[in-house]
Amino acid sequence: MAHAQTEAKPIVEREQALDWLRQMLVIRRFEERSAMLYQRQKIGGFCHLYSGQEACAVGSIGVLRDDDYVITAYRDHGHAIARGMEPRAGMAEMLGKAAGCSKGKGGSMHFFQADRNFMGGHAIVGSHIPLAAGFAFASKYRGDEKVTLCFFGDGAMDQGALHEAFNMAGLWKLPVIYVVENNLMSMGTHLHRHSAVLDLTRRGGPPYGFPGVAVDANDIEAMAEVTLEAANRARAGEGPTFIEAKTYRYRGHSMSDPMKYRTKEELEKARERDPIALYEVVLRERGWVDDESLELMQAEVKELIDEAIRFAEEAPEPELDEVYTDITVSPYIPQE
Amino acid sequence: MAVMQYREALNLAMTEEMERDDRVFLMGEEVAEYNGAYKVSQGMLDRFGEKRIVDTPISENGFAGIGIGAAMVGLRPIVEFMTFSFSYVAFDQLVNNAANMRYMSGGQFNVPIVFRGNSGIAGNLGATHSHRPEALFAHFPGLKVMMPSTPSDAKGMLKAAIRDDDPVIFIEHENLLGDKGDVSEDPDFVVPIGKADVKREGSDVTIITYSRSVITSLKAAEKLEEEGVSAEVLDMRTIRPLDLDAILNSVTKTHRAIIVEENWPYCGIGAGVADRIYRAAFDELDAPIQRVTAKDAPLPYNRRLELDMLPSVERVVEAVNQVLYR
Numbered sequence: 001m002a003h004a005q006t007e008a009k010p011i012v013e014r015e016q017a018l019d020w021l022r023q024m025l026v027i028r029r030f031e032e033r034s035a036m037l038y039q040r041q042k043i044g045g046f047c048h049l050y051s052g053q054e055a056c057a058v059g060s061i062g063v064l065r066d067d068d069y070v071i072t073a074y075r076d077h078g079h080a081i082a083r084g085m086e087p088r089a090g091m092a093e094m095l096g097k098a099a100g101c102s103k104g105k106g107g108s109m110h111f112f113q114a115d116r117n118f119m120g121g122h123a124i125v126g127s128h129i130p131l132a133a134g135f136a137f138a139s140k141y142r143g144d145e146k147v148t149l150c151f152f153g154d155g156a157m158d159q160g161a162l163h164e165a166f167n168m169a170g171l172w173k174l175p176v177i178y179v180v181e182n183n184l185m186s187m188g189t190h191l192h193r194h195s196a197v198l199d200l201t202r203r204g205g206p207p208y209g210f211p212g213v214a215v216d217a218n219d220i221e222a223m224a225e226v227t228l229e230a231a232n233r234a235r236a237g238e239g240p241t242f243i244e245a246k247t248y249r250y251r252g253h254s255m256s257d258p259m260k261y262r263t264k265e266e267l268e269k270a271r272e273r274d275p276i277a278l279y280e281v282v283l284r285e286r287g288w289v290d291d292e293s294l295e296l297m298q299a300e301v302k303e304l305i306d307e308a309i310r311f312a313e314e315a316p317e318p319e320l321d322e323v324y325t326d327i328t329v330s331p332y333i334p335q336e
Numbered sequence: 337m338a339v340m341q342y343r344e345a346l347n348l349a350m351t352e353e354m355e356r357d358d359r360v361f362l363m364g365e366e367v368a369e370y371n372g373a374y375k376v377s378q379g380m381l382d383r384f385g386e387k388r389i390v391d392t393p394i395s396e397n398g399f400a401g402i403g404i405g406a407a408m409v410g411l412r413p414i415v416e417f418m419t420f421s422f423s424y425v426a427f428d429q430l431v432n433n434a435a436n437m438r439y440m441s442g443g444q445f446n447v448p449i450v451f452r453g454n455s456g457i458a459g460n461l462g463a464t465h466s467h468r469p470e471a472l473f474a475h476f477p478g479l480k481v482m483m484p485s486t487p488s489d490a491k492g493m494l495k496a497a498i499r500d501d502d503p504v505i506f507i508e509h510e511n512l513l514g515d516k517g518d519v520s521e522d523p524d525f526v527v528p529i530g531k532a533d534v535k536r537e538g539s540d541v542t543i544i545t546y547s548r549s550v551i552t553s554l555k556a557a558e559k560l561e562e563e564g565v566s567a568e569v570l571d572m573r574t575i576r577p578l579d580l581d582a583i584l585n586s587v588t589k590t591h592r593a594i595i596v597e598e599n600w601p602y603c604g605i606g607a608g609v610a611d612r613i614y615r616a617a618f619d620e621l622d623a624p625i626q627r628v629t630a631k632d633a634p635l636p637y638n639r640r641l642e643l644d645m646l647p648s649v650e651r652v653v654e655a656v657n658q659v660l661y662r
Contacts, residue, residue: 069409103442112441119408120441124432130398131433134405141361141387141411161428164398171393326443327478329501333530333577334477335608 011221011228014288018297020062020220021283024054024276025301027078030087031251033305034077034094034108038255042313043094046123047108050078052250055275056181057082057151059223060243063231064149069117069135071128072151074109075181075249076121079151083118085111087308097315104318105326126152126159129178133165136174136240147234148176149227155186157203158194166240170208173239177230180204181217181245187253188261205242217245218275221282247275338521343376343513345487346452349494350377350414352523354384357412360498363390363399364416364453373418374454374513400426400451404433407449407503414498417453420507421467434503435478450497450504456548457598457635457646458510466635466642468599470546473505474576474608480529481505481575485550487517489573492527500529509548530574532582538568541656542586544609545596546572549628549647553596556652567656575605583609584617591622592659596647601629626655 012020031049038047050057053075061070061082072079080090085101093100094108102112109123119135122128132150139146156162157180169176186194197203205212215226223245230241248270252259259267283289289297324332340348354360361384366373368381368391381389392399396417403413417423423430430451438446457466474481482497482504484490490508497504527533535550536557543553550571557567570586572579587593593613595606606627613625628647636642 101442102440102444105442106440110440112444114441114444119445120437122433124428127401127428127432130401130429131405131408133398134402134407135409136405137402138406138409138411141406161397161401164393164395165401167393168395168398168402326439326441328438328480329446329448330529332477335474335576335578335612 011225016062017283017288020058021276021279021289022297022301023058023082024220024279025297026087026304027054027058027081028276029301029305030077030081030090030308033309035251035255037094037309043108044096045107046074047094047255048075048253049251049255050075050249052270052274053181053183053217053247054078055220055223055279056179056217056245056247059220060149060179060227063224063228064147067117068146069119069148071119071132071135071148072121073125073128073153073156074121074123075153076109076111080111080113080118080121083113084116085113085118087305088311089113091308091312092315095312095315096317097312098318098322099315103322103326126156126161128152129156129162130165132176132178133169133174136169136176137172139175140172145235146175147231149179150176151179151181153186154180154182154184154191154200155194156180157200158186166204166208169240170210173237175234176240177227177234177243178204178240179243179245181247183247183249185249185253188257190261200244201242204244205240210240210242212242212244214244214246217247218273218278220275220279337518339516340487340519341513342487342490342508342515343374345491345519346376346494346508347378347380348519349491349498351380351383353495353498354388356523359410359412360414361388361390361411362414362416363392363403365392365394365418367391367416374510376513377416396422396426397429400429401433403449404429404437404447407447408437408445412448412498414450414452417451419465419510420453420455420469421465423451423453423469424467430473430479430505431476435476439478446501447503448501450506452494452506452508454508454510454513456509456511457630457642460637460639460642461635462637463634468630470507470575471599471604474605479503479505479576481507482529482573483507483547483575484573485512485547485571487515487519489527489533491519492525493573495526496529499526504529507547511548527573530577530579532573532579533571534568534586535571536567536569538566538590540566540590541592541594541659542568542570542590543594543596543652543656544570544572544583546575547598549596549598552647552649553652556649556656559649559653560656565656565660578609578612580612580616583613587613587617588620591620593621594626594628594652594655594659596628596652598630598647600632601627602632604629623659623661626658628652628655
């Protein structure tokens with residue numbers, strides 16, 4: 001049995017904790033079923049799965065206000081669901097349907113949901129990191145005390161956009177939290193082969209005048225705690241925080257990745273500290289779940305994802321003239 | 337009406353729009369305390385304060401992205417590139433994020449932002465500082481591209497760009513900044529996006545052009561008039577979306593056209609415009625369209641070589657003579 005790491009003293013109420021566990025289960029099942037649909041060629045293009053990293057998104061987004069902003073990279077299904085996206089809207093997007101969260105125009109890498117301030121999945125590595133600073137710039141400009149939470153992978157640490165945005169975020173004390181989900185792999189290149197300095201908290205915050213803190217991101221409540229502290233700092237006008245969330249992904253970079261760059265043993269070792277299993281142990285120890293309630297929760301999650309897939313498969317394709325809509329706010333004139 | 341420089345007209349447009357709408361702010365290198373590298377934002381820091389006139393580090397990709405982010409959540413940024421040659425460092429933000437955001441999000445987010453700054457073959461600046469980026473940006477669905485040739489257009493077009501709800505690439509010309517002309521002081525004077533302008537009427541040939549090449553073309557038209565040729569000079573003003581109706585109206589009248597631009601020829605603006613004319617009005621043409629462009633080489637530092645690259649009055653006249661079979 002996995003050993004519980006989280007602090008003995010809970011930082012959340014029972015109801016919140018069960019909701020977080022449920023969200024992680026939803027994400028895991030959504031991803032595993034997506035893999036099957038991809039193999040059956042129902043989902044096309046590039047598809048990057050989040051399995052193993054669930055506690056990063058659920059723990060950190062879980063402590064935000066509803067009006068805060070969330071933005072992430074292309075491995076975006078988990079963050080969208082944690083932010084409140086209905087699995088059916090995400091699944092329909094993966095299948096390219098008009099009922100998808102981006103009307104079938106975005107795909108797996110470009111989930112958006114404006115009414116939850118979910119500001120997108122973004123598919124150019126590092127490109128969304130300045131956008132996050134822009135949301136935070138607007139919050140400071142307006143004085144609305146909103147916080148922006150921005151996720152990216154360890155590969156994005158090596159992009160120039162990150163350096164430029166971090167410098168301005170630090171210089172202007174913008175209310176933004178930058179979370180690197182360090183899963184040790186920049187696509188197929190291990191951290192020690194892509195980063196000159198292995199301790200990312202030395203690369204991420206301090207060089208730009210804001211704190212960098214590392215956290216075991218398999219421990220959802222630890223993840224929640226550091227994010228809440230960072231959010232409080234940001235709302236108090238004290239500027240950005242950089243969080244290195246130490247995590248691991250079970251799947252390849254994308255569905256087309258055979259994962260020849262890591263051993264079976266490494267993967268098995270990582271699975272021993274599965275964030276969902278760990279949290280189940282914690283919640284059992286607190287007496288908040290038992291076999292019966294976990295089984296019930298699993299069954300509900302299974303039904304939710306089954307329903308999402310049914311919905312997505314039955315949803316209509318976009319009309320062909322949709323290709324010319326949503327390009328500009330003003331009437332669009334194709335230059336043909 | 338007041339007589340003012342092109343740069344002063346740009347300043348007035350921004351000032352009026354910032355007075356009108358507190359969501360509008362200006363961001364870029366040296367725009368505040370330095371009063372603008374080309375003095376376009378002269379005095380704006382004093383007027384609006386550092387919250388709304390924002391000096392940035394030399395981080396074009398970073399501050400372009402910050403502007404796009406701020407626009408996605410409802411502000412209306414004006415982002416100045418010291419020159420548009422430097423926008424290439426921010427290319428990813430402009431073509432991936434600004435251009436695609438509305439589409440990728442299925443219409444949920446729009447990006448009301450203006451990227452502005454000068455460009456052009458401006459004088460001894462060499463290959464890296466003489467770019468004409470309009471053909472690149474006009475290629476992208478989702479972007480609008482505007483290029484004013486006169487102080488009046490500079491003001492009216494920039495106001496339209498700031499009021500627009502989509503990303504606008506607003507490209508000024510370094511050599512036009514000091515040009516003087518009549519400019520309306522009416523705060524409601526706006527030149528709409530997508531509207532070309534006949535800068536000189538004529539009946540024998542249409543010279544389709546934009547930005548500084550309008551000035552060159554007007555000089556050529558004067559010279560041609562002395563030779564008994566009546567040339568119409570049509571200023572495109574907006575590069576994307578193209579005012580095809582205005583072009584076809586003129587070509588249907590004159591039956592001959594040349595296209596003058598400071599761009600390189602291959603895949604330049606003229607290539608796209610000529611294609612549109614041929615497909616829409618081939619039967620109206622009495623001669624193949626001729627193009628006058630920069631020569632197809634990187635920009636040399638040497639002034640003599642540089643001047644030889646540029647569309648000149650002589651080259652415009654020569655192209656007109658070709659389509660008139662003179």
